[in-house]
Amino acid sequence: MGDRAEMAVFWIFTVPLIAASLGVVVTKNPITAAMSLVGAFFCLAGIYVLLTAHLVAFLQILVYAGAIMVLFLFVIMLLALQEEILGVSRIKVMQGFGALGCVGVFAVIYRAILATGPRMMPQVGEDYGTVKAVGRILFTQYLLPFEATSLLLLVAIVGAVVVAKQRI
Amino acid sequence: MVPSSYYLALAAILFSIGLFGVVSKRNILIVFMCIELMLNAANLTFLAFARQSGNMAGHAIAFFVIAVAAAEAAVGLAIVIAIYRTRGTLHMDEVRVLRD
Numbered sequence: 001m002g003d004r005a006e007m008a009v010f011w012i013f014t015v016p017l018i019a020a021s022l023g024v025v026v027t028k029n030p031i032t033a034a035m036s037l038v039g040a041f042f043c044l045a046g047i048y049v050l051l052t053a054h055l056v057a058f059l060q061i062l063v064y065a066g067a068i069m070v071l072f073l074f075v076i077m078l079l080a081l082q083e084e085i086l087g088v089s090r091i092k093v094m095q096g097f098g099a100l101g102c103v104g105v106f107a108v109i110y111r112a113i114l115a116t117g118p119r120m121m122p123q124v125g126e127d128y129g130t131v132k133a134v135g136r137i138l139f140t141q142y143l144l145p146f147e148a149t150s151l152l153l154l155v156a157i158v159g160a161v162v163v164a165k166q167r168i
Numbered sequence: 169m170v171p172s173s174y175y176l177a178l179a180a181i182l183f184s185i186g187l188f189g190v191v192s193k194r195n196i197l198i199v200f201m202c203i204e205l206m207l208n209a210a211n212l213t214f215l216a217f218a219r220q221s222g223n224m225a226g227h228a229i230a231f232f233v234i235a236v237a238a239a240e241a242a243v244g245l246a247i248v249i250a251i252y253r254t255r256g257t258l259h260m261d262e263v264r265v266l267r268d
Contacts, residue, residue, distance in 0.1 A: 003169055010170045014178055021182055021205055025189040030197045037201050044208055051175065051219045056211070056230045063234050068204065068241045075245045076197060079252050098191040106184035110177060118171045122222050134227045142228045149235045156239035164246035166253070 009050060017043035030076045034069060041065040052129045175216035183209035194260045196248050200241070207237050 020043060023036035041064045048057035127133045138146050182205055189202030211230045218226025251263055 006170055010174065017178070018181060018185075021185045024198070024201055024205060025185055025193065027198075028195075030195060030201075033198050033201055037204065040205070041208070044212065047175070047178070047212065048215060050170065051215045053215045053219070053227055053230070056215060056227055056234075059231065059234055063238055064204070064208070068238055071241055071245055072197065072201065075248060078249070079258070095192045099188055101191065102184045102188040105187060106180055109180040109183070113173050113176045113180065116173070118173050119220055120171055121169050121219055124219070124222055128222075129224065129227060134224055134231070137224050137228050138231065141225075142232075145228075145232055149232055152239050153235060156242045160242040160246040163243065164249045 006050065010047070013043045013046040013050070017047065031073070034072050034076060037072075038065050038069050041069070052124060054129050055131050055134045056129070172216050172220040175219075176213060179209045179212040179216065182206075182212065196251070196258045196260055196263075199260065200244055200248070204237060204241070207233060 017040055020036045020040035024033045024040065027033050027036070041060060045057040045060040045065070048054075048060060186202040186205035186209060189205070190199055193199050193202065211233050214226040214230050214233070218224060218230075248258070252258060255263060257263065
């Protein structure tokens with residue numbers, strides 16, 4: 001893919017991504033926020049494909065946009081929120097201070113990025129980021145963390161059932 | 169070719185938006201979504217650096233981050249349901265039994 005085409009694809013995914021993430025924080029309705037977040041995750045998966053991380057892009061759509069956001073939507077529907085619960089927010093002054101602090105954090109990170117200078121991406125091989133290559137790393141170099149992750153998921157399942165169930 | 173600093177700046181923007189949501193929103197569900205957004209910004213940084221250095225360790229880390237985020241969402245939403253059932257609220261400032 002040519003340089004200009006790749007840059008165009010980057011912006012095509014970046015602009016909706018930032019808009020959707022802003023939609024998560026400006027809205028008061030949790031359902032609107034959840035749907036914006038689904039859109040943001042899809043755009044982010046496109047950015048991952050641009051970074052030649054195909055497996056992670058697929059996992060992003062399957063796990064994040066699929067499983068986690070459906071869980072969020074289920075909980076939102078389950079709780080049947082009323083208007084007075086939705087309408088509450090921080091006072092405007094505190095929100096302003098929060099925004100100021102976040103802009104400060106962004107400025108610090110951005111300065112650090114500028115200090116590293118513009119780095120061009122190197123050419124990578126044909127199998128970079130494919131299921132086969134990442135799977136080989138996961139099952140050799142990162143075998144112990146991989147197995148620990150399965151244990152973590154088991155603990156999370158049991159914990160979620162114990163916490164959410166009314167009577168065990 | 170898109171330089172890696174573009175991806176890093178995008179991740180910084182996403183992280184800042186998520187941080188703003190965490191400090192300014194008081195609805196527990198929206199705060200959770202903003203935490204997910206921050207985790208995704210971290211993932212994007214990992215993948216950008218992995219692409220820049222040409223090895224795939226960052227992909228494995230991103231995989232683990234996604235798994236941890238799934239576990240966190242499951243347990244966190246269970247806690248949200250439990251809080252709503254016992255206290256009838258989703259406002260973070262009204263849940264302060266441990267503080268008082």
